[in-house]
Amino acid sequence: MAAEDRVPARGVLRRPGLRTVDLVVALALIGLLYGLLRLAPSLGAPFLPGTAPAQVSTDPADLPFYAVRSLLRMFTALIASVLFTFVYASAAARLRRAEKVLLPILDILQSVPVLAFLSITVTAFIALFPGSELGLECASVFAIFTAMAWNMTFAFYYSLVSQPRDLDEASRVLRLTKWQRFWKIDVPSGMIPLVWNGMMSFGGAWFFLAASESISVLNQQYALPGIGSYAAAAAAKGDLGEIGIATGVMVVMVIGVNFLFWRPMTAWAERFRVEESQAVEKPRSLVLNLLRRSVVPGLLGRALRPIGRVLDTVTRPFGLAEHPLESPVLRRRAGDVAFTVAVGAAVLYGGWQSFTDIQSTVGLGEFGHAFELGAATFGRVLVLLCAATAVWVPLGVWIGMNPRITRYAQPIVQVLASFPANFLFPFAIAAFLALGVSLNWGSMLLMALGAQWYILFNVIAGASAIPGDLREAMDDLGVKGWLRWRSLILPAIFPYYVTGGITAAGGAWNASIVAEVVDYGHQHLTGYGLGAYIAQATRVGDHPRILVGVIVMIVYVVTLNRLLWRRLYRIAQTRYAL
Incomplete structure (x- = not known):
């Protein structure tokens, strides 16, 4: 063989050198670690409740630091939510008797408003870390966690209980341990709903960023450096220019997080989809393609494998992954x-x-007043759901049934669903004051700004999931107009609409607390409703009335879920499942 013929073979066997893509990924990882190390000292800054500032500086030069602090809180809460989801959902799905208790508790927890958790936990966390701002940081992260965790837990639980029987039998035939079954069967089968619901929960948590960073409880005001507290301080001054700057920074943050994190996650999760036919349009991500071409993620994965082996060895004495659990x-x-x-x-x-x-303290008669206020908020929630259904269902079907439009419209909808609508409240309040609109009516618009996108998002997903052969059959049969909607489109999107409806209803109840009481400059607008009742009680630290308001809201939400949404879920699963 000639020498020139042997050179390519030697080149193939030689280990590739450092590539540009590896250098970019490594530098990005080093930069992330460096940023976390630089932020660490500021998390434990000295803090005294009596002398703590009630507002942060509104100097635009501080916005980059505020944005990074807010992102750190959001992702810390996301990690905590994923860990909680894995533990709680697995216990509810695998322990049959405990399921009857754990699920109602989860249903009640998702009904408790975020401000109620803040009013209970702030004092406890401050006492846990005396003299340090770390207590306030933990309280803020916990509040964001309560806005994320419940939806993710329900999604992962439903993926576990609906797991195909053949996967369960395969885990037993292969004699997997509980640790192996969890990571090789349970997590992959639930990855797609977990990622998509995690993205929706993350977007919903942006809405409560201002409330979790600018905390008003027990007649005291605490402010943590963050983009949410900056917006709250600008709204208190009534400076629309500073609010506009904060809104612009928030838009960049939301788009950046979707591009750098959620878009790669949704594209990566497609590897776990089990379908007979291939999707027409798959999610794509430039960041994911960059990571796949780099060897750095593989090196990190191999470095972490010994930890997995140790955990697998530790869990082996607990037995094999039998389901139902054998005992x-x-x-x-x-x-x-x-x-x-x-x-x-x-x-x-x-x-x-x-x-x-x-x-x-306040007497049991306070419940009558709270239920009357709850009826007003309940009416606003119903009007919001009806209006959002009438507007977004036709538009969502049009987007979802056109793959080319879906490709461009879905990222825009994701950004709109992730954007914290309460950043736009000052502009809406200025318009209300100019037009003489009462907050009793305007609060419905404010609630809709944060809750309506769940319906649109899920309807798009449902319409895009309609099998192509069904559409072609309808075209061949000449089925058009209302008959096509009644026989194909509405039944196909019904399960997705129910998911979006229950999420939008829960988001509207929670949003009522910040939509029925709004401060803008020297204007303090209050609507008539249960959200305003809880917000005012939280502001002055009136624990008995906070408790009354929370109990009444739980009764309304749980009753609505049991009487309406759970029945619609059952109909969706039994009659309209494709």
């Missing part, structure tokens, strides 16, 4: 009885303490 009948019954007694005792004790506290 002796007497031991299982004893565990169920002990768990039920412990949870029942805790619920009864908490209920009795709440009852005596309310009776001895």
Whole structure:
């Protein structure tokens, strides 16, 4: 063989040198670690409740630092939400008796407004880290966590309980341990709903960024450096110019997070989709393509493998991944009885303490007033849902059934759903004041700014998921107009609409707390409703009325879920599942 023929073979076997793509990924990783190390000292800054500033500086030069601090809180809360989702959803799906208790608790937790969690946890976290701003940071992250975790947990739980039987049988035939089953079966099968619901939850948490960074509780005002507290301070001054700057920075942040994080995640999650036919338009990401061409992620993965082996070894004594979990009948019954007694005792004790506290302070008659206010907010939620359905369902179907339009419109909808609508509240309030519109009516628009996108987002997903052969069959049969809507489109998108509707309703209830009480400059506008009741009680630290308001909101939300949304879910699963 000639020498020139042997040179290419040697080149093929030689280890590739450092490439530009590897250098870019490595520098990005180093820059991220460096930024975290630089931020770490500021998280534990000295803090005294009596002398803490009530507002942050509104100097635009501070906005880059504020933006990074807010992003750090958001992603810390996201990591905590994912860990909570894995533990709680797995327990609810695998422990059959505990499921009957864990699911109602989760249903109640998602009904509790974010401000209620803040009013309870701020003092506790400050006491946990005395003299340090870390306590306020933990309270802020916890508030953002409560805006993310519940939706993600429900999504992962439903993916576990609807897991195909053949995957369960395969895990037993292969004699996987519980750790192996979780990472090789459970997580991959639930990855797509987890990623998409995580993206929606992350977008919903932006809405409460201002409330979690500019905290008003117990007649005291605490402000953490962040883009949300900057917007709150600018709104308190009534400076629309500074609010416009904050809004512009927020737009850049939302687009950047979607481009650098969520777009790659949604494109990567497609590898876990199990379908007989291939999707017409798959999500694509330049960042994901860059990471796939680099060897750096593979090196990091190999470096972390020993940790997985250790955890697998530790979990082996707990047995194989049998589902349902195999255990002796007497031991299982004893565990169920002990768990039920412990949870029942805790619920009864908490209920009795709440009852005596309310009776001895504001009196049980306060519930009548709170339910009357709740009826007003309930009416606003219904009007919002009806209006959003009438507007966004036809538009969402048009976008979803046109793949070329979907490719360009879906990222725009993602950004709109992620943008914190309360940044636009000052502009809306200025318009209300100029036009003489009462907040009793204007609050519906403010609530819609943050809640309506869930319906549009899910309808687009449902319309784009309609199989092409069904569309072609309708075309061949000449089915058009209302008949096509009634026989194909509405049944196909119904499960997705129910998911969007229940999410939008929950978001509207939570948004009522910041939409029914709005401060703009020297103007303090208050609407008539349960959201304003809870917001005012939280501001002055009136714990009995906070408790009354939270209980009433839980009753409204849980009752609506049980009587309407759960039944619609059942219909969607039994009659309209493709």
